[in-house]
Every structure is written in C-alpha cells, then in structure tokens.
Amino acid sequence: MEKTVKTVLITGGSRGIGAALVRTFAQKRYRVAFSYQTNAELAQELVQALTAQGCTVQAFGADVADWQQVQRLVQQTEQVFGKVDILINNAGIAQQKLFTDITPDEWRRMLAVHLDGTFYCCKAVLPAMIAQKWGRIINISSMWGQVGASCEVHYSAAKAGVIGLTKALAQEEGPSGITVNCIAPGVIETDMMAGFSQQDKQELADQTPVCRLGTVQEVADAALFLAAYNAGFITGQVLGVNGGMVV
Numbered sequence: 001m002e003k004t005v006k007t008v009l010i011t012g013g014s015r016g017i018g019a020a021l022v023r024t025f026a027q028k029r030y031r032v033a034f035s036y037q038t039n040a041e042l043a044q045e046l047v048q049a050l051t052a053q054g055c056t057v058q059a060f061g062a063d064v065a066d067w068q069q070v071q072r073l074v075q076q077t078e079q080v081f082g083k084v085d086i087l088i089n090n091a092g093i094a095q096q097k098l099f100t101d102i103t104p105d106e107w108r109r110m111l112a113v114h115l116d117g118t119f120y121c122c123k124a125v126l127p128a129m130i131a132q133k134w135g136r137i138i139n140i141s142s143m144w145g146q147v148g149a150s151c152e153v154h155y156s157a158a159k160a161g162v163i164g165l166t167k168a169l170a171q172e173e174g175p176s177g178i179t180v181n182c183i184a185p186g187v188i189e190t191d192m193m194a195g196f197s198q199q200d201k202q203e204l205a206d207q208t209p210v211c212r213l214g215t216v217q218e219v220a221d222a223a224l225f226l227a228a229y230n231a232g233f234i235t236g237q238v239l240g241v242n243g244g245m246v247v
C-alpha cells in the first residue's frame, strides 16, 4: 500500500495516555479521530488546540462498551475521514478493591470497557482494513495483565484478555496485511493514578529499575513506532513500556 496520509482512531483520547496519543499522531500529520466517554468539553479543547496548529482532528462521544455506539463512532469517523487505517484501543477504567469486595456489576463493567470495547472496535474497523489489505491495531493493555496485581483482579483479568485477543487476532489478520500488537505500560502518571498517594507512587518508582514512573509521551511514542510502515513485520507482540519493572 502506498504511503498516503493515514487515519487513526484512538479511543479514550480526552485525557491521559489517550490525549498524548492524539497530540502525537496529529502533530505527525496523521488524520486523527478520537472518542471520549463523558468529557466533551475537554475533548473539544484538545480538538481546538490541535486545529489551531494546523492538525486534522475530530472528537466523538462513545461508550466503547456499547456495540451500537462503537458502530456509530466508526461510521462518524468514516464519514469525516474515510476508512480507519490505524486503530488504538486505549479507553479504560481502573479500580482498586479487594477481590472479595468486587461486585458482579463492577466485574462485568471492567471486562465490558476493556475487553468488549476492544472486541467491538476491532470488529467495526476490520472489514475496511481487510478490504484494503493494510491496517494497524494497537491495544493498550497493562503490565498488570502480564503479571497480575493485588486488589486489581478484574482489571488484571481484563488486560490479560486483551493480550490474548491481540495474539490470536494477529494470527488471523496477518495474511490481510494487518498487524495487531499490544503496548503494556507500567505505572504512568495520569488521572488513573489518582487513587494512589504520593508515598504509593514513590514506592512504585523505587521498585522500577529506571527509578521513576513513566510518561504519557513515552507510551505515545511506542504507539507511533508500531503504527509505522516499517513496523509491518512486528505483530502479535506485547511491548512493555514499563521502565523494566516486568521483563
């Protein structure tokens, strides 16, 4: 496939890692569509700031755990930009709770956002990627999906599921020229860490071989690498962006 300007759809782009992904791809002159769940104002501020820099960006509201809303998100993106060439499944939620306190509704919601959401978004964009015989899917998992975290059993299970989905889908879509990879971030300073005290964060930094937490930009740069043309021989992989905490 020729090197034309590509369209990337990023879920959960209003804040944190997602907002860094939006900024990074937009500033590299990709056409960017991104979704948010509730933060419409924040999403529009990001669109306006990047548009003022000459970037091509649109935001759409959609709950990734809802198949109808995901279908609408992809249709809206296709109406504005044409097909989706690159999908980044980033939207996520977190919760710290003892396993015995997790309710069945909390369990289902965690799996719905991370695992159903990834399934729905892949399902919605794949027919067009398969037809054009080129695509990139990047799923944001977590190092906790690799090794498991105490008090985050539902989160760890959902993120492990995303890794399994990635590996299997990579096998299936390879012949269609589509790569499917995971990024498994370590501890990254975002709103998702709001439940952690300064002391907790310092302890996590101390446990990390590079002696600090990660930045949203470091995750975004890894995604940029996996999305590139010359990353076409990399598929089914889990790229740890974790300062060496999980090897």
Ligand code: NAP
Pocket (backbone or CB within 6 Å): 011, 012, 013, 014, 015, 016, 017, 018, 035, 036, 037, 038, 039, 040, 062, 063, 064, 065, 089, 090, 091, 092, 093, 113, 140, 141, 142, 143, 184, 185, 186, 187, 188, 189, 190, 191, 192, 193
């Ligand atoms: P964040 O700052 O809390 O941002 C979460 C983003 O996801 C927001 O844009 C939010 O939209 C969106 N979102 C949440 N639920 C959604 C839903 N049901 N449908 C659509 N969008 C939804 O989180 P983050 O730290 O950037 O995390 C991003 C991804 O990285 C997540 O998948 C997370 O599990 C993963 N991760 C994070 C870390 C970390 O240390 N931060 C580590 C490993 C993996 P609104 O703004 O509208 O709420």
